[in-house]
Every structure is written in C-alpha cells, then in structure tokens.
Amino acid sequence: MPTVIVFIVIFLTVWLQGQIHFVLRPDLVLILTVILSVKLKKEKAVTWAFLSGWFSDALFSFGFINTFSKTTVVGLAVFLKKYLMWPEMQLAAFLVLVITPVSKLIEMFLLKGFYSENVPWWPILGVTVINLILTPLIFYLLDRPIQSENE
Amino acid sequence: MSYRFLLVLLLVVSLLLNVPQISRSRPVQLARAGTQALFYPFNSIPSMLLNGIKSFIRLRQVERDNEELRLKLSAALAENRTLDSVIAENNRLNRVLNFGVAFGYQLIPARVIGRSGDTWLEQITINKGFAHGLRSGQTVVNREGLVGRVKEVSRFTSRVELITSPGLSISAVLPRTQTFGMVSGGYGSILKLRYVQEAASVEAGEAVVAGAGSQNIAPHVPLGRVKRVERSVEMLFQDIEVKPLVDLSKLDVVFICRR
Numbered sequence: 001m002p003t004v005i006v007f008i009v010i011f012l013t014v015w016l017q018g019q020i021h022f023v024l025r026p027d028l029v030l031i032l033t034v035i036l037s038v039k040l041k042k043e044k045a046v047t048w049a050f051l052s053g054w055f056s057d058a059l060f061s062f063g064f065i066n067t068f069s070k071t072t073v074v075g076l077a078v079f080l081k082k083y084l085m086w087p088e089m090q091l092a093a094f095l096v097l098v099i100t101p102v103s104k105l106i107e108m109f110l111l112k113g114f115y116s117e118n119v120p121w122w123p124i125l126g127v128t129v130i131n132l133i134l135t136p137l138i139f140y141l142l143d144r145p146i147q148s149e150n151e
Numbered sequence: 152m153s154y155r156f157l158l159v160l161l162l163v164v165s166l167l168l169n170v171p172q173i174s175r176s177r178p179v180q181l182a183r184a185g186t187q188a189l190f191y192p193f194n195s196i197p198s199m200l201l202n203g204i205k206s207f208i209r210l211r212q213v214e215r216d217n218e219e220l221r222l223k224l225s226a227a228l229a230e231n232r233t234l235d236s237v238i239a240e241n242n243r244l245n246r247v248l249n250f251g252v253a254f255g256y257q258l259i260p261a262r263v264i265g266r267s268g269d270t271w272l273e274q275i276t277i278n279k280g281f282a283h284g285l286r287s288g289q290t291v292v293n294r295e296g297l298v299g300r301v302k303e304v305s306r307f308t309s310r311v312e313l314i315t316s317p318g319l320s321i322s323a324v325l326p327r328t329q330t331f332g333m334v335s336g337g338y339g340s341i342l343k344l345r346y347v348q349e350a351a352s353v354e355a356g357e358a359v360v361a362g363a364g365s366q367n368i369a370p371h372v373p374l375g376r377v378k379r380v381e382r383s384v385e386m387l388f389q390d391i392e393v394k395p396l397v398d399l400s401k402l403d404v405v406f407i408c409r410r
Contacts (some may be wrong), residue, residue: 004215011190043157044159046158048160050161050164055190058183058187058190064169064174067165067169068162071165072162072165075158080153110169114171
C-alpha cells in the first residue's frame, strides 16, 4: 500500500511539474525525491528517484537528464543524511538547499555535454530559494501519507 | 542487492541513457513509449478535468452572456415598440398639421391634463393658456376632427367645452347637399343635428362639417357622420343623430386653431 501511495504522489508531482511553464519554476520532483530520501530507506529512495526522473523524462523531456540528476542527488542526500542527525523536516530543507544547485549544475553540464545546449546559470539561485520555501509545505503535506521508515 | 551496487547500477544506467546512440535506440524508445502509454490515462484525466472545469467556466460565461444579450434584446424590443409608438404619433401629428395648413390655421398643441367624471362629456382641461396664445372661443381639434371650443383661459391652462356639451351649439353643414343645420350636445355621446328641413335629403353615414355661421368655430372642420335620420310629416324638421368623428373618451393631445 505505501508503494502505491508513493507512486501516486510521484505521478501527481511529475504531472504537476509538467504543467508549470515559468522560467523560474520550482523543481517539485526534486523536493519530493529529497523528502523521500529522508523518510524512506536508502534503497527505496534511490529507486524512486530513478523512477521519478525516468517518468519526468519520458513524459515531458527529450533526453534522460532528470533520471541521472535525480538519482545522483538522492545518492548524495542519502550520503549526507548519515552525518546529519536532525529532525526530518529541517534535514529535508537543508538537503534541498544543498542539493538543488548540485542538481541544476548536473543538468546544465549534461545538457551542454550531450546536447550542446546552453542553459543560463542564474535561475539556479531562484529555483533554490523557491524550492527551500516550498519544502516545509510539501513535507507537511506528505508527512502523513508517507510514513517514515527510518525507525 | 546492496545499496551501493543498486546506486552504481542506476547511475550508470541513467548516465548511459543520455548517450544519444543509446537514448535513440529502439529498446529505450520502446520503454519511453511504454511509460507514456502507461501514464496516458492518468495524464489525460487531469487534463480532462481541467478542460471540464474550463468548459464549465466558459459555459457559465456563455450563460452570463446569454442572459445579458437577452436583457439587451428585451430592451431593444421595448425601444422598438416605443419607436413604433413615436412613428405612429409622428404620422398622427403630420396629419393634424396638414389639416391645420389646409384650413389656414396655426395649430397649438396641448395635452389634456384634467377631466372630471361628472363632466366627462362636457369639458376637459388642457396644459396651455393665454401665455401660449390661447383665447376664449378658439376651435379645438385633434387628428380626427372637431373636439370643442376653448371656454375659459387662465395663464397656463384652459378649459375646453366639448362638442357633446349641452351648452355648445355649432352651425353645421352637410357638404353633399350644402344643407345647413345646428349641431347640439347634451345627448350623451351623440349629437343632434337640428333645424334641417323635412324635405332635405339626408342619408345615414354622410359627413357633417362645421359651418361658417358659428362664432369662432373654424368652418369646414370635420365634425361627425350622420348616424340615424328620422322623418315625419307632422314634424317641421328632421330628427338627425350625428356620431362625432372624435373619440372623446380617448383624448390625449389636442390642437387649438389660431389664425
């Protein structure tokens, strides 16, 4: 049952992300994957990150940039989580703060490297701030449906 | 499967997926298409819901527009009816004006502002007085014919004695035979044409107009039509009933003839 709930949440998030077309748009999938990395076991977290990236790419983009970047940053989040014994919400916010620029930089380099596409760097700061603002809200929304598996 | 192995596997797979040769390969394209097909119903439901909501909002807008247009149509129809009424009034006034010009009078329009129940067929009050050039004794007409005569004049209003009033007697003539007589009121809504000799030819339905002999009454103004004629050898004069041309129960605008 939790797997179904997580799948539905990921699907809705991916769909919602696909409906936002501003330049400075939050990366909802990234926030979700970070929250999942905080709440779920690391194997599940990284698998869901891969799948959510895949879904994003399959539905709304032409390459597989998100698949790689989301898997990478969740791997990083899982690594950092070991060293930060903070409450989940603060931990999620901190990880989003750290990971959003990393994720965007990875996407920038991948786009440049594989598709020769230049992406401006300046939205990274804005997206980071927006993500940081939205993280507590999304965390509270998902706190009840997605039970923590860390205990 | 250990976490490290899984992570490395997924990273390698996801990195390789970005290699153009691999991402364009048939298995990857099939997997992508499969994902899209799997998600299609779920992806389309929110879109359908959104479109449904948008359609509903548009429908509400259309309903509001429809209501607004209905109101505008009603207003336009009401305006149209008013314009019809205005056109009819204009035609009526034109006829009266032509009537006035034909008889060489200047017509002063006036509106009926008062009428008493006990003197319904005797007098009316109009909204013009000597300030507007009205004088006692002037002829009052409407588009149909003779209405009466100005009896009393104040500064801004006047009282008009109707042709059916018992106090008014008017010289009249039957144009067909040039037979003269005297039309008198006091018989309800009917007039009596008196002093027409027994031998004179008078037929029901023939026209009666004002004669030249009446004091202040404009001659040749249509007055009525013969309704009934009664002759008797014992009587010196015929008993003739005349129906006025003017419907005195529907007086609204009248005109005062001024030379």
